[in-house]
Amino acid sequence: MYCRMGSIEATSSVHNQEKGLSLSLPRSFLHFLEENGLDPSIYAMIETIPRYIRVKPGCESQLVEIENELKCRLEKVSWLSGFFAIPSQIQIAGSKAYQQGKIYGMDAASGAAVSALNVSPADHVLDLCCAPGAKLCMLADLLGNSGSLTGVDIARARLAACRTMLQKYSLGDHCRLFVADGTSFSLLPVRSCMETKPCLSGKNDPDIFAEWTAKRSWRERKKAAKAGNIADLDQIKSTSPELIFYGRYSGVVGLCKNELFRAVDEPSFSGYDRVLVDAECTHDGSLKHIQKFEDWGWETLERRVLDAKRTDSLLHLQLQLLTNGFRLLRVGGTLVYSTCSLTVAQNEDVVKQFLSRNSLAELRHVEASAIWPCRSGGIPNTLRFDPKTSQTSGLFIAKFTRLAS
């Protein structure tokens, strides 16, 4: 169970003796760590854990230029293709390589979660909690010029950041993005939509999706603005998915609007080939995220991470996201559940509950993990990256397949 504390008291220093570092953390967070059996000294490692970048496929020949620009060596991550470690203090946002879309900032453990999905060209992939979009971009890169990628997130502004990323890295052609509640999202992959009888109406039919343009019609803008004014997530949950972006080859262009929004009850045979459920969590495994509260104020951490009501409903949300992601997976398909929390409650316990209720779900070994610097999770076949063993951010990974009934 999570700890439930009152207001923030004094901060207390945590030490990492191996590295001779220390960091002040509020007592309530230390209590949360203690209650969850987590080692506080990892937060003192922030300066010693490298920062990771991913080089966009096709830009590998420009490594020397990128090194010169960032003024540091790019150290190849031997266990994960396309990833490089750079010193933690290097900022990439101001570099041309970043602005021109040649490099992405992405932790190697996050890359491992995507890699565990084993995406093949032509797959139809669903990323159920996709914003702000680092994993979504990697998925799009892996798909290349085939298949389809559907990104879903409940937070409109964060999903708009995904759209910007896809456009910046020229990755949006096969992608569509929906503001929606991942616990009830029910739209099939594009191939299923395309298998439905094509619309026979004319080219200028307002009921048929035209090529994407950033300039929407007055009616569409008004609808989006109205939806954007909905501040209460409960209201978003009850509204239908809102399509905020689609690429030229996403299968959306030329489709009847009512066909796209036709939800299905039983997608086991026409569902997605790959589903990523990178669930909302307390982010306690992300040292960088926790460090941000030094600026945002530790009271914000208490409100966003330690609040009892929020943490209890988070466990429910994680189970619901995993359950719905699995519902949308085709038989024989692969689902990866990941969180950047190190607590057992948000990881192994969620997986156990899910398995007890879903007899068609089977945990699978992640073959690539044989060379990954991670350790086994508390359930066989699950994996844990953590700062001490992996020199990465903390991340839990569980990979499932869907058995035939």
Ligand SMILES: C[S@@+](CC[C@H](N)C(=O)[O-])C[C@H]1O[C@@H](n2cnc3c(N)ncnc32)[C@H](O)[C@@H]1O
């Ligand atoms: C850990 S972040 C995902 C990070 C993302 N996969 C990436 O690599 O950039 C979790 C996301 O889940 C979203 N989220 C929270 N509740 C949700 C829900 N009910 N349905 C869909 N997304 C949700 C949050 O808005 C947040 O963007």
